[in-house]
Amino acid sequence: MDLTASPKVLARAAADLLRLLPGRTLDPVLSGVVLEADVDGVVLAGTDRERGVRLHRTARVHRAGRLLVPARPLAEVLRHLDAPEVRLVLEGSRLALRTPGARFALPLLDLDAHPGVRAAPPALGSLDTALLPRAAVVAGAASRDDALPVFTGVHLTRRGDRLVLVGTDRFRMAVADLPWRPVAEGPDLLVPAGVLTEVSRQAEGAEVVLHGDADRAGFGWPGAEVTTAVLDAPFPDESRHLGAPFDGTVELPAADLAAALRRVAPFAGPQATVLLDVGDGEVRLRATGTGDADESVKASTGGDRISTGYQPRYLADALGAFGSDRIRIGLRSGHRRATVLTTADPTAAHLHYVVMPKRL
Amino acid sequence: MDLTASPKVLARAAADLLRLLPGRTLDPVLSGVVLEADVDGVVLAGTDRERGVRLHRTARVHRAGRLLVPARPLAEVLRHLDAPEVRLVLEGSRLALRTPGARFALPLLDLDAHPGVRAAPPALGSLDTALLPRAAVVAGAASRDDALPVFTGVHLTRRGDRLVLVGTDRFRMAVADLPWRPVAEGPDLLVPAGVLTEVSRQAEGAEVVLHGDADRAGFGWPGAEVTTAVLDAPFPDESRHLGAPFDGTVELPAADLAAALRRVAPFAGPQATVLLDVGDGEVRLRATGTGDADESVKASTGGDRISTGYQPRYLADALGAFGSDRIRIGLRSGHRRATVLTTADPTAAHLHYVVMPKRL
Structure with a gap:
C-alpha cells in the first residue's frame, strides 16, 4: 500500500469510526482498522462483531493494498498532523505515515485473523x-x-x-x-x-x-x-399515550418554558418535583425546597385549569427536544396519566414527547 | 435590604466567590455569602476561615442592610436569570429575588454566627x-x-x-x-x-x-x-538550576516544538520517554513504543550535539507556558542535570521553566 491523502480527512474518518465502535474489545485484532486502498481511494473499515463500519475517503493511491493497523494510535497521530498531505506507505511490517521532516510508523496487526466487515442488509x-x-x-x-x-x-x-x-x-x-x-x-x-x-x-x-x-x-x-x-425484544406500544383526549392544553414557545424551568428547578426539594399550573393566558412553574420559586410564562391555554408535577430533568429533556419551536402541551388530570408535548406547527415533521407526571 | 442590580453582574460575582472558596466546609454558616448593601452598592463576602473574599459590585440600593444566604443556591438562581434587572429584597426570614413574573426566595442563614471576612494585611x-x-x-x-x-x-x-x-x-x-x-x-x-x-x-x-x-x-x-x-515551610532554592552553564542550546518557536511533541509523544512506550537530539540547524524528537516516531524541527543550535530524554507531559507543560514565543532551551549532559527553557526575547518579562531529564 502506498497512498497520499489529507490528514484532516483521514483523521475525521478514523475518529468517526472509533465513535461508532466504542466497545472495549478484548480481541486485539478487533481494535484494528482495515485500510483498503484501490483506484477509488481508501476505505477505513472496522467491526466489534456487533457493529460494522466502512468509511470511504478520497486518496491518491500509488500502490493498492489492504492491511490492518491499531485504530486508536492511527487516529491519534492523524489528529495532530498539520501538514496538508500525509503519505501512508507499507514499509516491511509497519505502516509509515510520512510528512515533511517526520515519520510515524505503526505496527501491523494480523489481517488474516480479522473477521472482515459484512456488507449491509438490503x-x-x-x-x-x-x-x-x-x-x-x-x-x-x-x-x-x-x-x-x-x-x-x-x-x-x-x-x-x-x-x-x-x-x-x-x-x-x-x-x-x-x-x-x-x-x-x-x-x-x-x-x-x-x-x-x-x-x-x-x-x-x-x-x-x-x-x-x-x-x-x-x-x-x-x-x-x-x-x-438489532435488539430482539417486544417493544411497548406508544399509541395509548398519544391517542387519549386531554383535560387541559397549553401552547407556547418551548424555549420560554425551558428557561423558566432552569430557574425554578434548582428550588425543587429532595423529592425534586416542579409543579405546572395551567392558568388564564399563562402557566406557572413552582418549586419548594431550599427556599421557593414561582414563575409565570405567557401561553395560550385551553380546557381545565389543572395542576401537574414533574421530575424536572424529564420535563427539561422534553422541552429541550423542541428547541425554539412553538409547542402544544396536552395534560391529563389524575395519577399516571401521560402529558404529551407536540410541535404546534402541523406542517413540521411530527415529534411527540410523552412525560409521566409524578404523584403529588 | 432592598436593591436593584444586574443579574449578570451579580451572577458573575457569586460564581467568582465560589471559585475562590471551593473547599467543602462542614459549617453551614460558612457555605453562606454575606450580602452588604449601602449607598456605594453591594458587597458579596465569604470565607472558609483559610481564605476570605470581598467583591464589590454596582447596585441601586433602596434600603441598606446586611444578611447571609446560602452561596450556591444564590449563584445558581442568578446564573439563569435573563431579565435585565433583578430586585433583591428582604421579606421576613427570606431573601426574595424578583424579576417580572417571577419570584425566587432563599432562606436566611444566621449572620451572627458568621465569623466575618477580615480585611487584607498591609x-x-x-x-x-x-x-x-x-x-x-x-x-x-x-x-x-x-x-x-x-x-x-x-x-x-x-x-x-x-x-x-x-x-x-x-x-x-x-x-x-x-x-x-x-x-x-x-x-x-x-x-x-x-x-x-x-x-x-x-x-x-x-x-x-x-x-x-x-x-x-x-x-x-x-x-x-x-x-x-500562607503556607509555612522552607521552599527549595531555584538558583542552582538557573545559574550553571549549559552544554548545548536550542532556539526556536515554542509552538513548533510543542506541535511536534504532540505528534511524537503518543508513540512513547510504557516508560514514556521522548528523546530530544540537538542537531545542526534542527532538533529531533523521537519516541518508540507502539510503533515509532521521528520528527525534525528547524532551530538555531549551539554548543554540543547532546541527546536528552523527558517525560512527555512535563516537556509539554513547559513548552505550553511560552505559547507562541521564541524560546531558548539550555541543555546539560549527564544524569539529573536540569534543562532550562527561557523566553528568547530579553525585553520580555522573564520566565524560566526547569525540567528534569530522565535517566536514559
Whole structure:
C-alpha cells in the first residue's frame, strides 16, 4: 500500500469510526482498522462483531493494498498532523505515515485473523437529512442502562408513508413520525439508540438510506455504511399515550418554558418535583425546597385549569427536544396519566414527547 | 435590604466567590455569602476561615442592610436569570429575588454566627496586569498533591526591583521574574497556587496589589479583595538550576516544538520517554513504543550535539507556558542535570521553566 491523502480527512474518518465502535474489545485484532486502498481511494473499515463500519475517503493511491493497523494510535497521530498531505506507505511490517521532516510508523496487526466487515442488509427506504435531528431526539429518550436492553433501543416501523421512531426509558417517551421514501417492505427494527445518535451526528447534511433484515440494521450515506445487530425484544406500544383526549392544553414557545424551568428547578426539594399550573393566558412553574420559586410564562391555554408535577430533568429533556419551536402541551388530570408535548406547527415533521407526571 | 442590580453582574460575582472558596466546609454558616448593601452598592463576602473574599459590585440600593444566604443556591438562581434587572429584597426570614413574573426566595442563614471576612494585611506593592499570565504559569507548575503542602505553594520574593515567583512539584519548576512597584519591604510569602491561579484569571485586565504579613497574603484589584493564609515551610532554592552553564542550546518557536511533541509523544512506550537530539540547524524528537516516531524541527543550535530524554507531559507543560514565543532551551549532559527553557526575547518579562531529564 502506498497512498497520499489529507490528514484532516483521514483523521475525521478514523475518529468517526472509533465513535461508532466504542466497545472495549478484548480481541486485539478487533481494535484494528482495515485500510483498503484501490483506484477509488481508501476505505477505513472496522467491526466489534456487533457493529460494522466502512468509511470511504478520497486518496491518491500509488500502490493498492489492504492491511490492518491499531485504530486508536492511527487516529491519534492523524489528529495532530498539520501538514496538508500525509503519505501512508507499507514499509516491511509497519505502516509509515510520512510528512515533511517526520515519520510515524505503526505496527501491523494480523489481517488474516480479522473477521472482515459484512456488507449491509438490503435497503428499505430513505430519510431526508433535515429529519436526522428528530431521530437524535428520539434516541436521546432511550435508556442508557444495559440491564434492560429493550429500552436502550429505538423502534423503527413504517406507518403508511411515514417512518415512526419510538424511544423510551419507561419514564418518558419520544415519538417521531417522519416522511419516508420506501423501496421495500418494513422496517420493524429495534436499533441500539447509541448507533442512531452517532449516525445522526455523522450523516448531518446527507440523505440516509435505512437497511435491514431480521437480524441487522444498516445506515448508508455518501461515503459511509454502518451496520448493527438489532435488539430482539417486544417493544411497548406508544399509541395509548398519544391517542387519549386531554383535560387541559397549553401552547407556547418551548424555549420560554425551558428557561423558566432552569430557574425554578434548582428550588425543587429532595423529592425534586416542579409543579405546572395551567392558568388564564399563562402557566406557572413552582418549586419548594431550599427556599421557593414561582414563575409565570405567557401561553395560550385551553380546557381545565389543572395542576401537574414533574421530575424536572424529564420535563427539561422534553422541552429541550423542541428547541425554539412553538409547542402544544396536552395534560391529563389524575395519577399516571401521560402529558404529551407536540410541535404546534402541523406542517413540521411530527415529534411527540410523552412525560409521566409524578404523584403529588 | 432592598436593591436593584444586574443579574449578570451579580451572577458573575457569586460564581467568582465560589471559585475562590471551593473547599467543602462542614459549617453551614460558612457555605453562606454575606450580602452588604449601602449607598456605594453591594458587597458579596465569604470565607472558609483559610481564605476570605470581598467583591464589590454596582447596585441601586433602596434600603441598606446586611444578611447571609446560602452561596450556591444564590449563584445558581442568578446564573439563569435573563431579565435585565433583578430586585433583591428582604421579606421576613427570606431573601426574595424578583424579576417580572417571577419570584425566587432563599432562606436566611444566621449572620451572627458568621465569623466575618477580615480585611487584607498591609499593601506591599503592585504588579502590572500584563504579567498575570506569567503568574498563572508559575502556579500551574506547583503540585496538586496536598500530602506535600510546600509544593502546593508559589513562593513570592523580592529581588531588587523585581518580584520573583517560583512554583515546583519537584519534577519541574517555573520561575517568573517580573517588574514590581514596591510600597513596602517584602514580600517573602508562600501562597497556595490555587489562589494565585484563580486571582490571575479573575483580575485579568487590572493592576493587582499584593498584600502580606507573617501569616496572610492578599490580592486586591478594582472591586475585589482576596486574602489567604500562607503556607509555612522552607521552599527549595531555584538558583542552582538557573545559574550553571549549559552544554548545548536550542532556539526556536515554542509552538513548533510543542506541535511536534504532540505528534511524537503518543508513540512513547510504557516508560514514556521522548528523546530530544540537538542537531545542526534542527532538533529531533523521537519516541518508540507502539510503533515509532521521528520528527525534525528547524532551530538555531549551539554548543554540543547532546541527546536528552523527558517525560512527555512535563516537556509539554513547559513548552505550553511560552505559547507562541521564541524560546531558548539550555541543555546539560549527564544524569539529573536540569534543562532550562527561557523566553528568547530579553525585553520580555522573564520566565524560566526547569525540567528534569530522565535517566536514559
